[in-house]
Amino acid sequence: MNADIRREFPILNQTVNGHPLVYLDSAASSQKPIRVIEAVKRYYETDNANVHRGVHTLGSRATDAYEGAREKVRAFLNAREAEEIIFLRGTTTGLNLVASSYARANLQKGDEIVLTPMEHHSNLVPWQMAAKATGATLKFIPLQDDGTISLTDVEATITPRTKIVAMTYVSNVLGVVNPVRETAEIAHRNGAVMVVDGAQSTPHMKVDVQALGCDFYAFSGHKMCGPTGIGALYGRRELLERMEPVEFGGEMIDFVGLYESTFKDIPYRFEGGTPIIAGAVGLAAAIDFLTEIGMDVIDAHDRKLAAYAVDVLSGIEGITIYGPGKGQPRTGLVTFNLADVHAHDVATVVDQEGIAIRAGHHCCQPLMKLLNVNATARASFYLYNDEQDIDRLAAALRHTTNFFAGLV
Numbered sequence: 001m002n003a004d005i006r007r008e009f010p011i012l013n014q015t016v017n018g019h020p021l022v023y024l025d026s027a028a029s030s031q032k033p034i035r036v037i038e039a040v041k042r043y044y045e046t047d048n049a050n051v052h053r054g055v056h057t058l059g060s061r062a063t064d065a066y067e068g069a070r071e072k073v074r075a076f077l078n079a080r081e082a083e084e085i086i087f088l089r090g091t092t093t094g095l096n097l098v099a100s101s102y103a104r105a106n107l108q109k110g111d112e113i114v115l116t117p118m119e120h121h122s123n124l125v126p127w128q129m130a131a132k133a134t135g136a137t138l139k140f141i142p143l144q145d146d147g148t149i150s151l152t153d154v155e156a157t158i159t160p161r162t163k164i165v166a167m168t169y170v171s172n173v174l175g176v177v178n179p180v181r182e183t184a185e186i187a188h189r190n191g192a193v194m195v196v197d198g199a200q201s202t203p204h205m206k207v208d209v210q211a212l213g214c215d216f217y218a219f220s221g222h223k224m225c226g227p228t229g230i231g232a233l234y235g236r237r238e239l240l241e242r243m244e245p246v247e248f249g250g251e252m253i254d255f256v257g258l259y260e261s262t263f264k265d266i267p268y269r270f271e272g273g274t275p276i277i278a279g280a281v282g283l284a285a286a287i288d289f290l291t292e293i294g295m296d297v298i299d300a301h302d303r304k305l306a307a308y309a310v311d312v313l314s315g316i317e318g319i320t321i322y323g324p325g326k327g328q329p330r331t332g333l334v335t336f337n338l339a340d341v342h343a344h345d346v347a348t349v350v351d352q353e354g355i356a357i358r359a360g361h362h363c364c365q366p367l368m369k370l371l372n373v374n375a376t377a378r379a380s381f382y383l384y385n386d387e388q389d390i391d392r393l394a395a396a397l398r399h400t401t402n403f404f405a406g407l408v
């Protein structure tokens, strides 16, 4: 599918350091197709105004575009109602809202929050803060050697004292797809709510929040062909309705007096201030783009590329690949280290050949500690990548190994 799809991404059509660009950093942020760029441009050129309060025509066009985008997200996640979708800056903001509002109001000393050690800092630090504020404790479902989690461990970790289980659907380091649906069932059986970090799953696979049985689900638009600065939090109506806002000001109020105020219904009570209107317009265009191609097609493509990358890269001398081994399910990315070469040096050297990969702790310092490394290199794939990109990476990694071995 890729020659046609690639053409839709103007940024990919360039050389970097004298080589055609190979972009393998979509897990950090994806590129944008022309129609998303155009949708944002068109919005600013023809419809731009503030939403909700205006009675003029542009105000109602902007409102229609913004609320239309909310409906698009609802359908994309198969939420029951558009009111269950809150527009926010991204996954980090969504998870922080749940931790600051829901968790602080519902946790007390002795309660447990269950996480995994593979969580991104944005699905870890907010819970640490909520635990500190309420006296709750954090518990972790252990990782197996290949980076997966077992349902036996999930069963053993979640107890009737557990009030919140927060888990990433896809790990941004290991590429594993976690058993979120089964975990949600176990969480519910114990009276806990299930919070899902959807940053790495939403770009790659069909997500159905009702089928998953999750209570909250957060994702970022910029990782799925949308603009930066926009994402959404899905929350079940019954839970959102009982939650206090965490930001106060314009847009989110109902009546304001000098000493007391009342707030709007969901979702507006959580969207204080002028919302991210152009971002929502761009996200809606990205959802249309992905939906037209088909999330099932994208899912199969990204899994195939990840498997191909594990295959090809495991032939490189001195490489360590983290996470599920050959033939095990993984999506979207491969994380690795070359013997005796720091991950940052690997990324710097392959950049000289026009290949963009990421190096560092990937906002997963506890996981790095478990893997016994300070940093790793990560190549991540999306719908505009193909096998040739991975072959180019493999060749560049061989040059890197040779270079550091002093052979070149």
Ligand code: PMP
Pocket (backbone or CB within 6 Å): 027, 028, 089, 090, 091, 092, 093, 120, 122, 123, 168, 170, 171, 172, 197, 199, 200, 220, 363
């Ligand atoms: N969770 C995971 C698994 C991620 O990969 C990321 C982004 N690297 C985030 C959360 C945070 O997303 P954002 O920075 O867009 O809020």
